[in-house]
Amino acid sequence: MNPISILRDAWYFYSRHIGALLPLCLPWIVFESLVQQQINQASGSPQIGPWGLAAGLVFYPIYTASLILYMSDRGEGRQRGMGELWNAALRLWPAFALLSALTSLLIVIGLSLLILPGIYVMIKLAFAEFLLIGNGLRPIDAMRESFRRTNGHFFLLLLTALAILMPVWLADGWVTQVSQESPLYAVLLNSISGFFQLLLTVAAYRIFILCPDEELPPA
Template sequence: MNPLSILRDTWFFFSRHLGILVPLCLPWIVIETLVQQQINVAAGPQNFAPWGMAAGLVFYPIYTASLILYMIDAGEGVERGVRELWSAALRLWPAFALLSAITSLLIVIGLYLMVLPGIFVMIKLAFAEFLLVQRGRSPIDAMRESFALTTGHFFLLLMTSLAILAPVWIAEGWITEAGKDAPVLSVVLHSLSGFFQLLLTVAAYRIFILLGREAA
């Protein structure tokens, strides 16, 4: 298992299932982006961070859980429609939102502490969402088990994550500048950026599944 093979498999899955991933996830990402844009206007850039994160915690669990449920279904040969997946994701929302809040807080604290601790926490918690959705773990148990399961695979996850996030971060910088005087364009570009960040979830899930097969 190496980052290149993971990235290849990730892109293959993402492009092959684009027809369902767009209606499944993109509407929620667009709504999230619109809400965050309005918060930025109302609160101002200096006060955006906490309120923007709060808005993200409302919508992120819905589209991410929907994506994870779809990947689980694809692996098991099960077919569910978009509304069924949304319904299942909404039932998971309380636990998923709590997990996302704790994870985000730990990552932010880590980023303030010389950046590297934040990256470490992000990688070590890479499997927590899958453990919560697929195995029904509680948020705390999912975090604890993710820390254990990622042991020995830190650099694989790190290199794969950076290969996906680095272009996205560069694009986000350009999008912020390009969208300053064009709110509609800003929403479109930020939504597309958020959609392609889902590649990270797909890649992490691919690693999670492969490691599970090796353990079996």
Template sequence: MNPLNILRDALFFFTRNLGRIAPLCLPLVALECIVRAVLISQISPEHAPAYGLLVSLLFYPLYSAALILLLDARSQGRRPSTRNLLAAAVPLWPAFAVLAGISTLLIMLAASVFVLPALWVMVKLAFAEYLLVLRGLTPLQAMRDSFLLTVGHFWSLLACVLLVIVPLWLFDDWTLRLLGQQSDAVGSLLLDCLNGFLQLFSTVVLFRCFMLCSPPITESGEAS
């Protein structure tokens, strides 16, 4: 599993299907950014991270599940409508939100110790969302199977994760510096939306990894 080949394939898919991904995910990403900005402006700074996380748990499962369903459909040559993808994502929201919440807490706990444990947890949970959405597993089952499925692929997955998130972090830091201390509210919101949308590229990259690492599905619907 060559990380550079995976990134190349993911970038090709992302750019080629931008016209499908943008109308599917961008409105929800923008709404998430607007709600978070309005909410944070009304509360004290020390409470902002917690409320920001709650807002993310409200919107992130919807557009991420819809994107995963789109990726799976396109890998099979199907072209479902945006409406059908969103309709299929809505019933997945409760379980996806629980999974996202638990995963975030585990990564934050690991990060409180050191960055390396946080990266380890991030990599070991890399396939949990795909297992929940595409295999119908519960949050805990998806996390367990993700730990098992990533065995033997840790370093390749870590390279993929770092090659994606480090440039995104640098871009986010650069935009914050560009805005400065007295940032324009509209400009800040637009850049926040752009950063949120670009982060969807990591979902495409990890989906490609998931497809390469997953055992084939038999006619009975079970992994062989």
């Protein structure tokens, strides 16, 4: 495996199924952007603060779990409707929200320590969501298992993630400036950005299903 083949496969799936992913995930992403924008306006800050992050934890588990369930169904030859996927995602919400909160906390702490530790934690926890949903692990167990399962695949995950996230990070400053001038336009841009970032979940899931489940030496 190499980042180019992973990105190619992920983009193929993403573009081929975009007609299903738009109604499945985009409404929740738009709700998330609207709530975060309202919180930012109320606080008088264009940056996403703690309450904005909390709002993200409400919606992120729903659309991300829906996407993972959708990909899992396609891999197993099953086909559930949008309502069934949402219901399944909502049942998973408590555990997924806890996992997202713990992951976000560790990444924020890592980013505060000269950025690199935060990126390291983000990559090492890349499989946690798939393990929680596909393997039924509890949040802490999914995080621990993700640290193990990513051994030997760290740089593949890192390069793939950077290829997808770099354009998003470069656009962040512009979106912040736009949010001060036109809040509705900022919601639109944040929604587009959030939907594009689903590609990272697709790419990470592709690596996850191609990685052998075996004990490997630490990365």
